Amino acid sequence: MAAVKETVETVGEVEKYKYGFSTEIESEKAPIGLTEDTVRYISAKKNEPEWMLEWRLEAFRRWKNMEEPTWAKVFYPTMDYQNAYYYSAPKQTAGPESLDEVDPKLLETYEKLGIPLEEQKMLAGVAVDAVFDSVSVVTTFKEKLKEAGVIFCPISEAIRDYPDLVKKYLGSVVPVTDNFFATLNSAVFSDGSFVYIPKGVRCPMELSTYFRINEKQTGQFERTLIIAEEGSYVSYLEGCTAPQRDENQLHAAVVELVTMDDAEIKYSTVQNWYPGDENGKGGIYNFVTKRGDCRGKNSKISWTQVETGSAITWKYPSCILRGDNSRGEFYSIAISNTKQQVDSGTKMIHLGKNTSSRIVSKGISAGGSSNTYRGLVSVHKKAENVRNFTQCDSLLIGDKCSAHTVPYIEAKNPTAILEHEATTSKISDEQLFYCMQRGVPEEEAVALIVNGFCRDVLQQLPMEFAVEAQKLVGISLEGSVG
Amino acid sequence: MLEIKNLHVEVGGKEILKGIDLQIGAGEVHAIMGPNGSGKSTLSYVLSGREGYEVTQGSITYKGQDALAMSVDERAAAGIFLAFQYPIEIPGVTTMTFLKTALNAQRKARGEEELDAVKFLKLVREKAKPLNVSDEMLKRPLNVGFSGGEKKRAEILQMSILEPWLAILDETDSGLDIDALKVVSEGVNALRSPERSMLVITHYQRLLDYIVPDKVHVLSRGRIVKTGGKDLALELEKSGYAEYGADEAA
Numbered sequence: 001m002a003a004v005k006e007t008v009e010t011v012g013e014v015e016k017y018k019y020g021f022s023t024e025i026e027s028e029k030a031p032i033g034l035t036e037d038t039v040r041y042i043s044a045k046k047n048e049p050e051w052m053l054e055w056r057l058e059a060f061r062r063w064k065n066m067e068e069p070t071w072a073k074v075f076y077p078t079m080d081y082q083n084a085y086y087y088s089a090p091k092q093t094a095g096p097e098s099l100d101e102v103d104p105k106l107l108e109t110y111e112k113l114g115i116p117l118e119e120q121k122m123l124a125g126v127a128v129d130a131v132f133d134s135v136s137v138v139t140t141f142k143e144k145l146k147e148a149g150v151i152f153c154p155i156s157e158a159i160r161d162y163p164d165l166v167k168k169y170l171g172s173v174v175p176v177t178d179n180f181f182a183t184l185n186s187a188v189f190s191d192g193s194f195v196y197i198p199k200g201v202r203c204p205m206e207l208s209t210y211f212r213i214n215e216k217q218t219g220q221f222e223r224t225l226i227i228a229e230e231g232s233y234v235s236y237l238e239g240c241t242a243p244q245r246d247e248n249q250l251h252a253a254v255v256e257l258v259t260m261d262d263a264e265i266k267y268s269t270v271q272n273w274y275p276g277d278e279n280g281k282g283g284i285y286n287f288v289t290k291r292g293d294c295r296g297k298n299s300k301i302s303w304t305q306v307e308t309g310s311a312i313t314w315k316y317p318s319c320i321l322r323g324d325n326s327r328g329e330f331y332s333i334a335i336s337n338t339k340q341q342v343d344s345g346t347k348m349i350h351l352g353k354n355t356s357s358r359i360v361s362k363g364i365s366a367g368g369s370s371n372t373y374r375g376l377v378s379v380h381k382k383a384e385n386v387r388n389f390t391q392c393d394s395l396l397i398g399d400k401c402s403a404h405t406v407p408y409i410e411a412k413n414p415t416a417i418l419e420h421e422a423t424t425s426k427i428s429d430e431q432l433f434y435c436m437q438r439g440v441p442e443e444e445a446v447a448l449i450v451n452g453f454c455r456d457v458l459q460q461l462p463m464e465f466a467v468e469a470q471k472l473v474g475i476s477l478e479g480s481v482g
Numbered sequence: 483m484l485e486i487k488n489l490h491v492e493v494g495g496k497e498i499l500k501g502i503d504l505q506i507g508a509g510e511v512h513a514i515m516g517p518n519g520s521g522k523s524t525l526s527y528v529l530s531g532r533e534g535y536e537v538t539q540g541s542i543t544y545k546g547q548d549a550l551a552m553s554v555d556e557r558a559a560a561g562i563f564l565a566f567q568y569p570i571e572i573p574g575v576t577t578m579t580f581l582k583t584a585l586n587a588q589r590k591a592r593g594e595e596e597l598d599a600v601k602f603l604k605l606v607r608e609k610a611k612p613l614n615v616s617d618e619m620l621k622r623p624l625n626v627g628f629s630g631g632e633k634k635r636a637e638i639l640q641m642s643i644l645e646p647w648l649a650i651l652d653e654t655d656s657g658l659d660i661d662a663l664k665v666v667s668e669g670v671n672a673l674r675s676p677e678r679s680m681l682v683i684t685h686y687q688r689l690l691d692y693i694v695p696d697k698v699h700v701l702s703r704g705r706i707v708k709t710g711g712k713d714l715a716l717e718l719e720k721s722g723y724a725e726y727g728a729d730e731a732a
Contacts, residue, residue, distance in 0.1 A: 429533065434570040437530050438580075438640065439558035439588035448583055452574030452623065 030087035036060060039187050042087045046156045046190070049163060059176045059186035066180045072343040073372045073404060074312045076248070076285065084250065086188045086221070148204050150234075151196040155223050158194035165196060169227055173256035173293045173320070181252040181287040181314075185221045189254065192222035197232040197263075206462055208237040224255040228263035230296060235266040237465055248276075248311060253288045261296030261323065266304070268461055270469055273309035275476075278367075280339030283311025290317035291347075294326035294355075302329040303346065304460045306469040308476040311340060316374065318347035321355035321383075328357040331457040333469070335450075335476050336369035336401070345375035345406075348388060350416070356387040362454045363394045365401035366477055372404040381412040392422040395453050397446065397477065447474035483508045483679040484529075484648055489540035491521075491528050498524045500704035501540070506648070509676040513690055514683045515715060516701035517723040522683045523567065525701070526652040529681075530564040531557050544648065559591035563646030565637040567653040572624040577615075577636060580624045581606060581643055588644060609642045613669050630657030631665075638669040649673065650681045655689035667692030687719035702726035 030041045039060050043053040068079070145152050151162065159166050176186045193209045209224070228234055251273065257265050267290075276283025286309075292301035303317040319328025330346035348357035357377065365371040371394065379386045394403035405422050427449050435445035450473050451458065458466050484506040491499040498521045506512050516522050528535045529542065531554040542549040549557060572580060586596040597605065610620065613635045625633050634654055641649055651670065655663055670693050674680070682693055690698070690712065698714040699706045700723075707726055708714065 428570075430570050431572060433532050433554065434566065435572070435580075435584075436554040437532075437558050437564050438584035438644065439555050439591060440584055441555045441587065441591075444583070444587060448575055448580070449572060452572055455574035 028088070029085050032085055033082040034060075034084075034086055034188065038086050042188055042190055045087065046159070048156075048159055051163075051167065052159050055171070055176070056187050059183050060188075062177050063180070063183040063187055066177075066183055068180050072314050072374070073370065073406075074314060074341040074343050076312055076341075079248075079250065079285070081184075087190050144204070149198040149201055150203050151194065152207055153194055155192045155194040155225060156190075158225075162194070162196070165227065166194070166225070169225055169256065169258055170223075171256075173258060173291050174254050174289050179289060182254050182289040185223060185252050185254045185289070189221045189223035192224045192253070193226075194224075195226040195234060195236065197226075197228045197234045199229040200231045201229075202232065203234040206235045206237055208239070210239050220249070220251045220253070222253045224253070226255075226257045226265055226267070228257075228259045228265050228299075230260045231262045232260075233264045233266075235462060236268070237462060238267070238269045239272070239468075248282060249284050251284050251286045251288070251310075253290075255288070255290040255317075257292035257301055259292070259294050259296060259299035259301055259323075259326075262298045263296060264300040264302070265292065266302045267292070267317070268465055269303075269305040269307075270461075270465055270472065271305065271307045271309055271313075272472060272476075274311075275309045275338065275340050276311040278338045280311065283340075284309065285312045286310035286315060287312075288315045290315065291320065292318070292328070293320045294323050294328060294352075296326070297323040297352075298325045299323050300327045300329070302331070302460070304329075304331040304457065305333070305344075306457075306461070306465075306472065307332070307334040307342065307344060308472045310342075313340075313342040313344050315344045316346055318349065319357065320349045320351065321357065322351045323355075324352040325354045326352055327355065329460075330357075330359045330361070330375075331460045332361045333364070333454045333457045333473070334361070334371060334373075335364045335473065336366065336371045337476055338367040338369060340367075340369045342370070343372040343374055345373045347376040348378070350377075350379045350383045350386040350388070353382075353384045354386075355383060357389075359388070359390040359392075360456050361390075361392045362457055363392070363403055364397065364450055364453065364473075364477070365394070365403050366397035368400045370402050370404070372406060374406045374408075376408040376410070377418055378408075378410040379413050379416040379418070383413050384415050386411075386413065386416040386418075388416070388418045390418075390420045392420075393453065394422075394424040395450065396424065396426045397450075443474070443478065446477055450474075450477060483510075483545060484681075485541075485543040487541045487543075489528070489542065490538045491524055492536045492538050493524060493534060497538070498704055499528070502701075502704075502706060504699065504706065506679045506681060508679055509674075510697065511674065511680040511682060511693065511695045513695040513698045513712075513715060514681060514701050515685070515687075515698060515718055517726065518685065520701045520726075521704045522685075522701055523652055526564055526650045526681075526683055529648075529650055530554060530562055555587070556591070558644075558646075559588045561645075561647030563641050563644055563649045565634075565641060565649065565651045565654050567656060569625045569628075569633045569637055571626045573626050574623055576621050577624045577639075578606065578620045581620075581640060584640065585643055605643060610639055612672065613639050613642070614665055615639050631659065631662035634658055634662065634666050635669070638666055642669060642673055645673075647677065648679050648681070650683065651693075652683045653685065654682070655684055655686060663689070663692065687715040690715045700726055 030038050039056050043056055174182050177183055195207060197203055226236060259265055273284035273286055294301055301319050307313055321328050328348050334342045334344050336342045346359055359375060361373050363371040363373055373392045377388045392405050396403055403424055407420055409418055411418060431449055432445050451470055458469060461469055486502050486504040489499055489502040514522055537550055582602050589596050615635055695712050698710050698712060700708040
């Protein structure tokens with residue numbers, strides 16, 4: 001409730017994109033372009049073992065023969081992969097042991113972003129791994145997590161310290177050759193988070209990662225791997241921002257989740273990459289592969305996403321429901337304004353018996369944007385008694401935007417019960433007039449109505465994220481009426 | 483409180499109000515009666531500033547200010563409240579959230595301090611009780627799936643929380659059974675005060691048995707054709723609107 005009020009205050013204070021600053025920090029970059037040498041450079045910078053380098057090189061060889069996918073409803077000029085930097089790190093010597101060793105300018109940046117990086121703020125119970133351009137800067141609260149047996153560290157560190165775990169799971173959910181962008185990521189990923197929750201452990205706090213692209217012409221390729229062993233639970237939050245720049249920047253991440261028997265992973269994202277200006281200049285190209293594998297029985301993976309940024313969003317967080325009785329959930333709010341293009345949705349692959357899934361997608365298009373829900377519900381022929389419920393609601397603001405719903409359903413087992421509901425609506429003049437007659441100014445009224453429209457999804461977010469998300473809804477729709 | 487002079491209003495190029503003159507003093511309750519299509523709802527919308535209702539001539543002065551120069555939300559914050567004939571559904575926004583957003587938006591516009599959650603909750607409970615608005619109803623999205631009676635009670639609840647200076651009740655009696663009508667009327671009457679004015683728009687005399695007006699105006703074909711005391715409503719009940727041009731009504 002209070003958040004709605006805050007939304008409006010924030011709208012009043014904040015310029016169009018408040019994360020649009022950049023930080024002057026000396027950085028170390030790989031030479032421009034992408035060759036085998038670039039891959040070797042990145043691997044060497046990370047002090048990686050030989051097997052990791054081989055893995056990357058194999059991915060790179062495969063990638064050279066792949067083509068960019070064109071099936072999504074997004075349009076952009078051809079990307080020149082040789083005119084970009086694939087690795088950029090804030091310059092410093094060894095990895096920081098404590099916050100004191102981190103460049104104060106970096107900490108300042110995080111402060112501006114509102115990330116609670118300092119330990120005292122951490123008492124709020126969120127552990128943060130912050131990824132700045134390509135490297136993980138600091139992971140807070142490591143000690144406390146260690147006591148619980150939880151591993152939460154940069155993936156580059158995990159490759160060195162927990163090679164067996166990484167070897168076993170990396171690429172096991174999203175294979176190296178899964179798709180063009182995932183393969184690219186496999187070759188050049190620079191950092192990201194690694195989480196391992198041992199058997200029977202309920203992770204004592206929310207884990208959180210904050211991604212930021214700072215350097216010009218830099219791609220960010222983070223790689224996240226989360227493993228929840230039998231009977232364990234973890235809630236993981238991810239937030240993203242980038243400075244305002246005229247050129248487009250590529251973000252191609254891969255996230256892999258694995259749940260064993262009775263385990264649960266809840267993964268929440270608030271994505272607010274720079275969306276470009278009102279004429280569609282600049283902004284992040286967000287091509288992301290996120291997939292969870294419910295490998296064990298009775299396991300559960302839940303994706304919740306609030307997507308407000310990026311010039312282009314190409315993203316389908318999916319669940320492979322392999323274990324019997326496993327459950328996948330996808331809750332999404334995708335807001336597009338100005339010239340943004342969103343093509344997002346989910347895939348629920350039902351392989352096990354009695355598996356169930358739930359999809360709730362809320363797409364809001366404003367300005368001259370295009371917003372597509374693309375989803376697949378697939379039922380394998382051996383998967384008995386599958387249940388799926390899908391709800392796709394689109395809300396249009398103004399008359400220059402568009403919304404599209406593309407649901408694919410493949411049911412190869414006759415016992416499956418699949419439900420699909422879809423609605424498209426507009427904010428009516430009557431609703432606006434009604435709210436304004438009660439004294440609510442127009443932009444606040446839009447935020448109120450849109451937040452109401454998204455309520456089912458907002459309720460899935462952890463509390464502190466929900467508040468931030470509500471504010472974002474208001475900010476990203478600024479100027480969409482009147 | 484309110485002074486309307488020679489008000490002409492067009493909707494979609496068609497003149498609906500053709501020269502309305504009306505004065506409502508502080509503390510007065512006026513009723514506007516008239517057949518369907520006479521311009522009653524147009525009057526309520528133009529007073530609250532709805533888009534699409536074009537004033538071609540005349541003026542509306544509210545508390546000494548030119549109301550026509552104010553936006554919808556500015557008028558609301560200045561104390562003009564419209565109880566809708568057909569309240570609008572706001573899916574996903576609970577009645578409680580809506581009330582708080584509206585009240586605090588108005589307070590903010592007036593430069594007053596916003597109410598915190600505790601004070602607000604206390605206020606709502608106090609105002610909701612006499613209107614039989616339950617906690618459960620406050621948690622439901624505003625007007626979504628509400629019965630006719632619930633919608634009207636929610637309107638009066640909003641009015642009693644926002645405490646306007648000029649309340650316009652547009653066909654508040656429509657869709658109400660006699661018990662609901664009593665509850666709603668009591669809610670309205672509780673708000674009568676020497677500082678607060680009301681404009682009660684109704685087709686039927688029935689409502690005026692409960693909300694007794696100081697003056698009754700008959701609106702027909704966009705003009706006020708007769709003004710009298712509360713007895714005028716009773717006359718109309720007997721004779722109907724025929725002599726005021728009801729033949730044209732839809």
